[in-house]
Amino acid sequence: MRSSLLRRLFPGWLLGMFTAALLAGVFGALLLSGLIFDTSASSQHSKTFAWAIHLTMIHSVRERAGRQERPDAARHASLLNGAAAYARDCVACHGGPGAARAPWVSAMLPTPPYLLDSSSRWSRAELYRLVHDGVKMSGMPAWGEIEPDQTISDIVSFVQQMPKLSPTEFARLRQQARPATPDSPTAIGAQEPSTFSSASSPS
């Protein structure tokens, strides 16, 4: 009698939902307590977690690239401007032809990859979204927040050309793009390629 009243008051689906909510609450509390998720960059993600967030990132970029307008489609991109912006904004983390990444990059999680094969895995629209919007919780900045759309477009053109560029050509582009002031800064933390001679440097 009592059990049938209970069952009417709390039908199976309601009990199921209650249990699910309780479990989600306990999981949330454990997560926030810092007991089950280690946020230190020195401890690797589990293989499953790394796979899941990487796949989510790929799908998120593809989804936005398909949906959002591409302001660069009609304009002419400049390889020289792209090389200059890449040397300034990207080399420290991603390196380039003949240019190593900064040493501190190996302490990042995820470690920013070299981009020599990126253009074979991402379309132009996807690369544009990646660079423009950045990647949350990875250290990849949203360059669209600080660089004009045309610069992003130039950078993407440069990234697409990069596999074909030799270290000497990259060094030449960087040198050409370099402002002619005596104390012009180079990309912070970036290692100069050995071919980057001091021909025009003022020392």
Ligand code: HEC
């Ligand atoms: C502070 C370090 C940092 C800087 C500077 C940086 N990135 Fe990244 N970038 C990352 C990290 C970390 C990832 C990996 C993100 C992931 O896999 O979740 C990444 C990923 C990427 C990817 C995707 C790589 C792939 O093939 O999966 C591209 C393309 C990229 N960055 C381009 C750029 C460009 C272009 C610039 C300069 C405008 C730049 N990044 C500057 C840290 C950086």
